[in-house]
Amino acid sequence: MHEISLLENVREILQEHAQKQNFKRVKKITLAIGKLSCIEPDALRFGFDAVMQGSLAEGAELILSEVAGKGICKACGKESAIDTLYAPCQYCEHPFVDVTAGNDMQIKDLIVI
C-alpha cells in the first residue's frame, strides 16, 4: 500500500512549506487525485490521521478532489477521456493512448495559520 509512503512525502512537503512560508499549522489540505494514478482515496483517508499525528498537520481536514483521466491517441492524435490506463481511444479505438491527465497526485492548497 503506497498511500502511506505518499502521505509521508506529503508530510515532508508540508514541513518544507511551513519553513518557507512561515506557518505553524495546517488546518485543511486539498489533494487532487488522478483517477488513473493507482491511488485509492479511501486508503489515503484511512492513513491520513495516523501519518499526520505529531506533525504540523495533526487533526487537519483532508479534502480529496478527483482529476479525470485524459489521453492522446497514439494513432489519430485526438484527446480522449479515459477511465483506465488500458482504455482505447474513443474515436478510432486504437488501444494505446498517452496519458496526459489523471495519473498523478497533487497537493493543491492549504489553509494554514
Add this chain to the structure above:
Amino acid sequence: MCGICGCGQTEQKHDHNHSHSHSHSHSHSHSHSHSHEHGSNEYEHNHDPVDLGTERLVQVEQALLSKNNSYAEQNRSYFQEHHIFALNLVSSPGAGKTSLLVETIKQLKDQFPIAVIEGDQQTEHDAERIRASGAPALQINTGRACHLDAHAIGHAVMDLKVADNSFLAIENVGNLVCPASFDLGEAHKVVVLSVTEGDDKPLKYPDMFHAADLMLINKIDLLPYVDFDVERCIQYAKQVNPDIQIMQLSTTKATNFSAWTTWLSDRVIS
C-alpha cells in the same frame, strides 16, 4: 554526487525506504483566556489553543508522482548513452522472477555483462542467489513501500557500476498493482505469470499487463497438474494489450527457455 540525478546523496547502503524520522516536540503552552464577550449571535468557532493567528490560503500545486517520471527519464537517457539494456521484471510474488534470472545469468554471462537490481520489502536473499550465479547484484529493501522507484534505481546503477553494453535486470517487488505506475527508465516491462496462478490474472490486474511489452508464462511443466488454460490467458492478455508479446517456458525444466534468451541477446548491444 549522484551521476544520474545529481542529488548529492552518497549512500553506500541501499536501504531506500526513505524513512526520515521526524521528532517533533511541539510544546503548545498557550495560556490565553477567552474572556471576550460574545453577543447573542455567537458564531461557531473552534477554540483550539493554537488558533490565534489568521487563517490563510497557501497554494502548493506540487505533484508527487511526476517526480518519479523525471528521474525515470534521466535513467533512460543514461541507459541509452551507455548502451545498457534495462528490463523491469514484474509479477506476483512467487512467479519465478529470481529463478528466471539465475538461469539467464548462467546461460548468457559469457556473452555480455549482466547486473541485477533486486527489490524486496526485506532481506538480501534474492541478491545472494543472483551473486551465487555469477552476476553482481544490489538489493534494495523497500521497507513499507510496495514498488521500486526511479530515484532508487538511479543510485543503484551508480553503486553497482553497471557496465556499458550490458544487460541490467531490475527485479521489482512481487506485486501486480503498484509497480505498473512507476516507470524506472527501463526499455521494457516484462511480466512473468506462472501457471500456478489463475489464467485470468491479465483481466484482474489489467494495468500491469497493459504496461508490459512481454509476458512470460512460466512453469509450463506444471500444466498437467493445474487448472490453467493457456489459450484463455493469452486471449485475456491480448484483450488489455493487443501488442503484447508472449512466450511460454519453464525455467526449471529449461523448456523453450531459448526463446527468451534469444529475444534478450538480440536486444543487448555487446
